[in-house]
Amino acid sequence: MKTMKAVGFDAGLPISSPNSLRDLELPVPEATGFDLLVEVRAVSVNPVDTKVRAGSPSLETPRVIGYDAVGTVVAVGPDVTRFAVGDKVYYAGSIGRSGTNAQYHLVRENIVGHKPQSLSDAAAAALPLTAITAWEALFDKLKLAPSDSGTLLVIGAAGGVGSLIIQLAKALTDLKVIAVASRPESSEWVQFMGADEVVPRDFASDVKRLAPNGVDYVFTSFTPANLEAIADVIKPRGQVVSIDQSGGSIDALKSKSITWHWELMFTRPLFEPHDYYQHQLLNEFSGMIDAGRIRSTLTTHIEPINAEGLRRAHELLESSTITGKVVLSNWPS
Missing domain, CATH: 3.90.180.10 (Medium-chain alcohol dehydrogenases, catalytic domain)
Structure with missing residues (x-):
């Protein structure tokens, strides 16, 4: 054998x-x-x-x-x-x-x-895994098209999936990408991937400054610690796609009629x-x-x-x- x-x-x-x-x-x-x-x-x-x-x-x-x-x-x-x-x-x-x-x-x-x-x-x-995840998140769940504009907030932007979310969004849509990255090396990396703006981990005030009317879309791989901030910065009738567990109730998003997607490749x-x-x-x-x-x-x-x-x-x-x-x-x- x-x-x-x-x-x-x-x-x-x-x-x-x-x-x-x-x-x-x-x-x-x-x-x-x-x-x-x-x-x-x-x-x-x-x-x-x-x-x-x-x-x-x-x-x-x-x-x-x-x-x-x-x-x-x-x-x-x-x-x-x-x-x-x-x-x-x-x-x-x-x-x-x-x-x-x-x-x-x-x-x-x-x-x-x-x-x-x-x-x-x-x-x-x-x-492969991150490419499939990012693609399905953007184009299967959020249903993005090449002509789509607006703002995408990427939480966990320096990771494997986040890095490809940024690249695909910039290559295949007209979205503005705001990446969450706290360390200097993470910030440098997400800019290298193509992010338009970089904000720190405590991102709510910075995002509201960059997108006063709220962001249209959120991708998150660090959901539990960020649910309140997501609810704060997203537009009414916006969309969230998550690849991890929510860690709690997503009821905070109900008043804005937010659409929540799970992605598992x-x-x-x-x-x-x-x-x-x-x-x-x-x-x-x-x-x-x-x-x-x-x-x-x-x-x-x-x-x-x-x-x-x-x-x-x-x-x-x-x-x-x-x-x-x-x-x-x-x-x-």
């Missing part, structure tokens, strides 16, 4: 514990049905990785997580029609399946895109296994990357992919001081 390297855990331990993530040796899976077997070359780490790991109960067998990958297709199931052995791909996987922190990974073809040709494996691995993979929307989206996103309209959000690159490197990556995310994305590439020989 052929085996592969992987990284997993069997209990929700603090990341400071050497057993919070462990190097594993597992069987190489077999591609069946609509699955691609991908030889993984690079992965990135997202907040969902740290939350799933830290919140896990004790397990009888180790669990492998990871929700971004770049690699090469090495085998295809008999029902696959859109990919062939040798294709370079990138994708975000599904929270309902074993993850990408493994040398070989199974993923359904309907959520996989062709990797941007202009990017390295590491630079491309920074993008795993909804399609979990509930619509034959939907090819994310496949098409990632291919379109690759085109935008290769045309120079969108840039990678890679900021921290770690080698190789192993338990030590992933523990470092999780620690960086849990510190809440990282801008952009943390990526790992190349398995140890």
Whole structure:
């Protein structure tokens, strides 16, 4: 039986514990049905990785997580029609399946895109989950169109999703983007991403100065601490899209008849296994990357992919001081 390297855990331990993530040796899976077997070359780490790991109960067998990958297709199931052995791909996987922190990974073809040709494996691995999330938030939930104007407030702007919310809004709409960023390096990063204005974490007074009539749209990845401020600065009949838990009642928004959207990019993979929307989206996103309209959000690159490197990556995310994305590439020989 052929085996592969992987990284997993069997209990929700603090990341400071050497057993919070462990190097594993597992069987190489077999591609069946609509699955691609991908030889993984690079992965990135997202907040969902740290939350799933830290919140896990004790397990009888180790669990492998990871929700971004770049690699090469090495085998295809008999029902696959859109990919062939040798294709370079990138994708975000599904929270309902074993993850990408493994040398070989199974993923359904309907959520996989062709990797941007202009990017390295590491630079491309920074993008899939956050690109899908940002795209669905702006264009599925808020229903934005190229001619749309007004003001978008981005809370959590320096993170992986926020960085792409800014870029997509500036590339594909006429919106003015106000980014929330508190540290000097975060402020510099969101301006590099294209934000028109930057405001500090306690943003209400600054936003009301920049948008006296209120903002039209709010994207938030730090909702609980900001509900009152969002209600204060948003226009009547405005729209909010959130990617985290509200942490409390959103009744403060009722008097303004605010529309509230939840965005979870795993909804399609979990509930619509034959939907090819994310496949098409990632291919379109690759085109935008290769045309120079969108840039990678890679900021921290770690080698190789192993338990030590992933523990470092999780620690960086849990510190809440990282801008952009943390990526790992190349398995140890």
